[in-house]
Amino acid sequence: EIVLTQSPGTLSLSPGERTTLSCRASQSVSRNQLAWYQQKPGQVPRLLIYGASSRATGIPDRFSGSGSGTDFTLTISRLEPEDFAVYYCHQYGSSPGTFGQGTKVEIK
Amino acid sequence: EVQLVESGAGLVQPGGSLRLSCAASGFTFSSYAMSWVRQAPGKGLDWVSSISASGANTYYADSAKGRFTISRDNSKNTLFLQMNSLRAEDTAVYYCAKYMDAYNPVPHNWGQGTLVTVSS
Numbered sequence: 001e002i003v004l005t006q007s008p009g010t011l012s013l014s015p016g017e018r019t020t021l022s023c024r025a026s027q028s029v030s031r032n033q034l035a036w037y038q039q040k041p042g043q044v045p046r047l048l049i050y051g052a053s054s055r056a057t058g059i060p061d062r063f064s065g066s067g068s069g070t071d072f073t074l075t076i077s078r079l080e081p082e083d084f085a086v087y088y089c090h091q092y093g094s095s096p097g098t099f100g101q102g103t104k105v106e107i108k
Numbered sequence: 109e110v111q112l113v114e115s116g117a118g119l120v121q122p123g124g125s126l127r128l129s130c131a132a133s134g135f136t137f138s139s140y141a142m143s144w145v146r147q148a149p150g151k152g153l154d155w156v157s158s159i160s161a162s163g164a165n166t167y168y169a170d171s172a173k174g175r176f177t178i179s180r181d182n183s184k185n186t187l188f189l190q191m192n193s194l195r196a197e198d199t200a201v202y203y204c205a206k207y208m209d210a211y212n213p214v215p216h217n218w219g220q221g222t223l224v225t226v227s228s
């Protein structure tokens with residue numbers, strides 16, 4: 001199975017800052033079928049990005065995804081107060097699907 | 109509006125069995141692949157299993173193979189997860205999720221989840 005490693009584990013940032021989260025796969029992700037989710041405490045995961053770079057419906061354009069093969073990134077151009085959460089990458093190009101361990105974005 | 113409502117969870121002893129259900133509404137259930145994803149308390153997301161729209165194809169995480177069975181009843185718009193030989197490490201909130209579409213087999217809409225606790 002493909003192992004996804006996210007870095008860093010935690011980011012301490014201020015509102016208004018720009019940030020980039022990394023997701024590295026142990027082998028190439030088929031057809032760049034890589035997604036990003038946001039999860040806040042007590043809430044269900046919310047799909048942000050699919051196909052490495054396509055925003056899901058209703059997702060603000062401050063969220064963007066890029067990358068291919070084994071290296072992917074999620075960029076938040078300007079952090080809003082509601083963006084402080086845990087972010088997971090997920091590859092669905094190969095079975096079994098796998099998730100990264102998550103990156104927590106916390107308020108500094 | 110897509111709605112997914114899980115049920116069937118609870119406390120079960122190690123080695124026991126449990127059957128989860130997910131009632132779907134607000135979309136043409138028989139047209140979409142579905143999946144189960146779990147999350148242990150305070151931990152990350154863990155993909156468990158998925159099933160094609162027709163039910164003909166099923167997929168499992170290594171941790172679920174041989175113990176869990178995913179199925180669906182398209183006439184009743186319901187997804188199931190039969191879990192046998194349960195272990196303490198299966199303790200988690202189990203979410204059912206609807207895939208985006210046939211071209212993007214990624215969990216898009218999620219239920220609120222149901223807690224399975226495996227303990228003696």
